[in-house]
Amino acid sequence: xxxxxxxxxxxxxxxxxxxxxxxxxxxxxxxxxxxxxxxxxxxxxxxxxxxxxxxxxxxxxxxxxxxxxxxxxxxxxxxxxxxxxxxxxxxxxxxxxxxxxxxxxxxxxxxxxxxxxxxxxxxxxxxxxxxxxxxxxxxxxxxxxxxxxxxxxxxxxxxxxxxxxxxxxxxxxxxxxxxxxxxxxxxxxxxxxxxxxxxxxxxxxxxxxxxxxxxxxxxxxxxxxxxxxxxxxxxxxxxxxxxxxxxxxxxxxxxxxxxxxxxxxxxxxxxxxxxxxxxxxxxxxxxxxxxxxxxxxxxxxxxxxxxxxxxxxxxxxxxxxxxxxxxxxxxxxxxxxxxxxxxxxxxxxxxxxxxxxxxxxxxxxxxxxxxxxxxxxxxxxxxxxxxxxxxxxxxxxxxxxxxxxxxxxxxxxxxxxxxxxxxxxxxxxxxxxxxxxxxxx
Amino acid sequence: xxxxxxxxxxxxxxxxxxxxxxxxxxxxxxxxxxxxxxxxxxxxxxxxxxxxxxxxxxxxxxxxxxxxxxxxxxxxxxxxxxxxxxxxxxxxxxxxxxxxxxxxxxxxxxxxxxxxxxxxxxxxxxxxxxxxxxxxxxxxxxxxxxxxxxxxxxxxxxxxxxxxxxxxxxxxxxxxxxxxxxxxxxxxxxxxxxxxxxxxxxxxxxxxxxxxxxxxxxxxxxxxxxxxxxxxxxxxxxxxxxxxxxxxxxxxxxxxxxxxxxxxxxxxxxxxxxxxxxxxxxxxxxxxxxxxxxxxxxxxxxxxxxxxxxxxxxxxxxxxxxxxxxxxxxxxxxxxxxxxxxxxxxxxxxxxxxxxxxxxxxxxxxxxxxxxxxxxxxxxxxxxxxxxxxxxxxxxxxxxxxxxxxxxxxxxxxxxxxxxxxxxxxxxxxxxxxxxxxxxx
Numbered sequence: 100x101x102x103x104x105x106x107x108x109x110x111x112x113x114x115x116x117x118x119x120x121x122x123x124x125x126x127x128x129x130x131x132x133x134x135x136x137x138x139x140x141x142x143x144x145x146x147x148x149x150x151x152x153x154x155x156x157x158x159x160x161x162x163x164x165x166x167x168x169x170x171x172x173x174x175x176x177x178x179x180x181x182x183x184x185x186x187x188x189x190x191x192x193x194x195x196x197x198x199x200x201x202x203x204x205x206x207x208x209x210x211x212x213x214x215x216x217x218x219x220x221x222x223x224x225x226x227x228x229x230x231x232x233x234x235x236x237x238x239x240x241x242x243x244x245x246x247x248x249x250x251x252x253x254x255x256x257x258x259x260x261x262x263x264x265x266x267x268x269x270x271x272x273x274x275x276x277x278x279x280x281x282x283x284x285x286x287x288x289x290x291x292x293x294x295x296x297x298x299x300x301x302x303x304x305x306x307x308x309x310x311x312x313x314x315x316x317x318x319x320x321x322x323x324x325x326x327x328x329x330x331x332x333x334x335x336x337x338x339x340x341x342x343x344x345x346x347x348x349x350x351x352x353x354x355x356x357x358x359x360x361x362x363x364x365x366x367x368x369x370x371x372x373x374x375x376x377x378x379x380x381x382x383x384x385x386x387x388x389x390x391x392x393x394x395x396x397x398x399x400x401x402x403x404x405x406x407x408x409x410x411x412x413x414x415x416x417x418x419x420x421x422x423x424x425x426x427x428x429x430x431x432x433x434x435x436x437x438x439x440x441x442x443x444x445x446x447x448x449x450x451x452x453x454x455x456x457x458x459x460x461x462x463x464x465x466x467x468x469x470x471x472x473x474x475x476x477x478x479x480x481x482x483x484x485x486x487x488x489x490x491x492x493x494x495x496x497x498x499x500x501x502x503x504x505x506x507x508x509x510x511x512x513x514x515x516x517x518x519x520x521x522x523x524x525x526x527x528x529x530x531x532x533x534x535x536x537x538x539x540x
Numbered sequence: 541x542x543x544x545x546x547x548x549x550x551x552x553x554x555x556x557x558x559x560x561x562x563x564x565x566x567x568x569x570x571x572x573x574x575x576x577x578x579x580x581x582x583x584x585x586x587x588x589x590x591x592x593x594x595x596x597x598x599x600x601x602x603x604x605x606x607x608x609x610x611x612x613x614x615x616x617x618x619x620x621x622x623x624x625x626x627x628x629x630x631x632x633x634x635x636x637x638x639x640x641x642x643x644x645x646x647x648x649x650x651x652x653x654x655x656x657x658x659x660x661x662x663x664x665x666x667x668x669x670x671x672x673x674x675x676x677x678x679x680x681x682x683x684x685x686x687x688x689x690x691x692x693x694x695x696x697x698x699x700x701x702x703x704x705x706x707x708x709x710x711x712x713x714x715x716x717x718x719x720x721x722x723x724x725x726x727x728x729x730x731x732x733x734x735x736x737x738x739x740x741x742x743x744x745x746x747x748x749x750x751x752x753x754x755x756x757x758x759x760x761x762x763x764x765x766x767x768x769x770x771x772x773x774x775x776x777x778x779x780x781x782x783x784x785x786x787x788x789x790x791x792x793x794x795x796x797x798x799x800x801x802x803x804x805x806x807x808x809x810x811x812x813x814x815x816x817x818x819x820x821x822x823x824x825x826x827x828x829x830x831x832x833x834x835x836x837x838x839x840x841x842x843x844x845x846x847x848x849x850x851x852x853x854x855x856x857x858x859x860x861x862x863x864x865x866x867x868x869x870x871x872x873x874x875x876x877x878x879x880x881x882x883x884x885x886x887x888x889x890x891x892x893x894x895x896x897x898x899x900x901x902x903x904x905x906x907x908x909x910x911x912x913x914x915x916x917x918x919x920x921x922x923x924x925x926x927x928x929x930x931x932x933x934x935x936x937x938x939x940x941x942x943x944x945x946x947x948x949x950x951x952x953x954x955x956x957x958x959x960x961x962x963x964x965x966x967x968x969x970x971x972x973x974x975x976x977x978x979x980x981x
Contacts, residue, residue, distance in 0.1 A: 113557070177923075178930040182865075182879040196553050218919035382866035385873045412934040413921050421861060425823035426870075432826045438623040479657035480854050480938075482618075483973030489619040493824070493853040497921075498939030525923050532924030 163223025168404025604664025
């Protein structure tokens with residue numbers, strides 16, 4: 100134990116281990132980037148005199164949250180166009196704004212803003228999909244956010260790829276960056292069954308397999324997709340179509356999966372694929388209600404995602420937990436099936452499993468990476484606290500997070516980032532917003 | 541203008557006046573408890589040298605929020621019992637806890653905790669309904685929260701009223717306190733058509749009329765109420781039944797009003813009664829989706845309410861705005877009908893109208909009470925800010941509120957209460973929670 104460099108002592112610890120142990124007045128020993136030991140108050144190993152001891156009393160500690168679906172650069176479009184029908188929103192506002200304003204510099208600025216929001220809100224890992232994924236990945240690396248950064252693939256021009264025939268060249272180059280190591284890894288994001296041909300999907304998955312990369316795809320988000328796919332995609336619904344193409348396996352992540360019937364849920368469960376649930380975005384765009392209980396029953400790996408800031412308009416997993424729980428109760432009329440602890444698991448160990456990172460993150464256990472967050476409990480809404488899972492899902496907010504560690508590195512303290520200049524991040528974002536607003540006006 | 545004592549200068553001001561004017565770099569002159577003038581940057585009246593000038597640049601200013609339905613003392617039961625069926629939740633947890641633990645002292649402690657949460661979250665007016673309403677009212681008065689504080693009426697024993705025949709004696713005594721004046725006024729809360737007899741409802745409304753007090757009632761919250769009322773209440777649905785009894789008028793507030801058909805909405809519109817919409821509570825208890833668009837179309841006065849902390853589990857109107865907008869879009873499949881500005885109006889001028897306080901509060905206009913809040917915009921999630929209504933509904937959080945004024949009195953600055961000891965409020969609440977937990981264990 101002499102290699103323990105940091106000890107967190109006191110507070111209530113939600114380990115999110117397999118038995119969901121909750122320890123009062125616990126201590127966590129951290130050696131470098133990993134957790135060396137976790138112990139309740141009475142059984143703490145000796146602490147080396149040179150270790151830093153951090154007092155966490157009065158706080159709630161849990162694993163850093165995992166956001167399984169974001170489009171980080173889109174924070175520059177936060178609130179640009181709301182309360183509009185999807186088609187008008189996309190075609191008159193978002194696509195033109197992307198075509199005009201998305202370039203490596205704006206991607207860098209938008210991603211910096213988003214990573215600041217994620218870390219301050221207790222998210223330590225995210226899975227992103229966008230153009231210029233190499234820039235997104237490098238910003239995450241600079242700022243210390245762990246994650247999977249996927250390059251988007253679509254049968255059309257995209258920012259940075261005006262000639263669609265070059266998509267796979269750009270994608271391969273991005274996947275090559277895996278060789279550089281680090282806790283930010285590249286991946287593949289095929290946009291959707293309705294924007295990618297059969298050939299594109301198969302080729303993208305092949306390339307993902309070649310690099311052992313995750314393969315993401317938006318699927319069954321809106322009801323119209325079902326009819327469209329039945330008409331245009333071999334008479335099959337989206338999930339059945341992906342299954343027939345052999346795209347479902349444990350390295351595939353289905354994003355949204357709102358309109359999925361029980362037989363399709365069985366196919367997903369048998370394949371080992373994971374699902375990213377994006378309730379707030381699905382509500383705001385009027386898409387539908389994800390059948391969480393069906394997925395939980397089948398043991399499908401489930402994570403939460405915020406989607407991009409153009410359709411949410413935040414990157415807040417506390418809201419995502421709260422609203423997914425509430426909407427599940429409302430839609431099913433059954434307040435019992437989806438419980439607070441289910442949501443906290445989805446936001447931590449579930450998301451880690453979806454991303455294939457569950458050996459390293461998702462719980463606070465010896466041997467795992469030291470991705471840990473602490474919430475203050477000194478605001479009126481945080482008391483009384485009878486049940487920490489209820490507290491996290493139904494009462495807590497991202498603003499309660501006041502301490503964040505990723506891989507043993509303390510990135511936020513007292514609700515402030517320690518290694519990023521938030522004033523300059525904000526100033527750059529405001530400058531870009533000025534340009535974007537000018538065009539819209 | 542020489543009586544202006546305080547000037548707020550700079551920032552973006554959402555007046556919430558009838559034309560929803562938004563002023564950049566505005567100024568507000570305050571004389572005592574009232575707003576003397578509101579002016580854009582270039583047209584500011586001269587400021588008396590003795591006036592205090594407060595710099596609000598970089599902030600968003602708006603009227604204090606109005607919460608039209610709370611049970612403030614129930615914050616002591618926050619998170620005590622979640623993820624349970626309504627019947628089990630009520631009968632095995634909430635009712636026994638109320639019978640055992642609700643007394644004037646616990647009501648005082650729970651209300652103090654709730655008022656602290658309300659004020660810190662930007663709510664400056666609330667409408668409460670509970671037992672021991674005189675205690676709730678007096679705590680609100682001590683802490684400076686404006687509002688309507690209703691004594692509960694039901695055909696059964698209640699905390700403080702073990703003998704149901706004494707309910708009206710207690711109620712009349714509470715209503716007499718109106719004569720004392722002040723911005724905290726007493727009112728009547730008849731629990732529901734299914735817990736009050738016809739005679740009780742009529743008598744309660746008569747007493748409300750005698751004192752010109754508001755009459756609140758929970759109505760059409762859950763679907764089972766419809767069948768129950770048709771069977772037990774003259775063959776009528778709840779709203780039709782209240783209409784037949786002559787209980788609908790401009791001094792009546794219908795709380796929930798989830799299961800209401802178009803003809804009933806017409807009856808409500810014609811009567812002048814207002815509605816308190818409680819989306820988060822309705823979701824968590826699986827009650828249903830309030831037909832906001834039907835109400836907006838008819839011009840029915842509409843406010844937002846959080847309900848009590850046992851069923852929400854917070855008093856946060858920012859979440860209420862966000863979730864009401866999102867759920868309305870999801871349920872109707874129409875993202876256009878209910879817009880961000882509608883929600884901000886419901887949380888301010890709409891709520892004021894529901895409570896009959898619209899001559900005094902709900903907007904920032906000369907002659908109105910100086911109930912004003914300011915939000916900081918320096919967190920990553922607050923930028924870019926293209927549209928302040930979108931920002932408030934889809935991105936902002938209660939934790940962004942950092943300055944609160946009620947009736948010209950500054951109650952919070954830098955997110956901290958200036959006139960209440962939050963540490964002692966928290967300590968008392970934790971002590972009570974210990975007793976309550978002991979019993980539950």
